[in-house]
Amino acid sequence: xxxxxxxxxxxxxxxxxxxxxxxxxxxxxxxxxxxxxxxxxxxxxxxxxxxxxxxxxxxxxxxxxxxxxxxxxxxxxxxxx
Numbered sequence: 812x813x814x815x816x817x818x819x820x821x822x823x824x825x826x827x828x829x830x831x832x833x834x835x836x837x838x839x840x841x842x843x844x845x846x847x848x849x850x851x852x853x854x855x856x857x858x859x860x861x862x863x864x865x866x867x868x869x870x871x872x873x874x875x876x877x878x879x880x881x882x883x884x885x886x887x888x889x890x891x892x
Contacts, residue, residue: 826851826859 824841828834828849834842842849 824851 822835824838825833828842831839831842831844831849834849841851843852844850
């Protein structure tokens with residue numbers, strides 16, 4: 812498997828894989844095992860993973876708040892129909 816062809820990328824590398832078997836032999840040295848998964852060992856990757864987790868948490872919280880707002884706006888002052 813070739814990763815590059817005349818300076819053009821052919822195969823993108825995945826940031827995180829579940830098992831070592833998923834890693835192409837040509838790039839196994841670029842991955843390290845962390846927390847039971849295989850992660851591409853690049854500078855700043857941990858920051859990206861943490862940012863994604865925070866984004867997911869923020870999004871989930873926003874959905875919950877929007878649902879609560881919608882439920883409250885249908886019945887002002889707590890009166891139910």
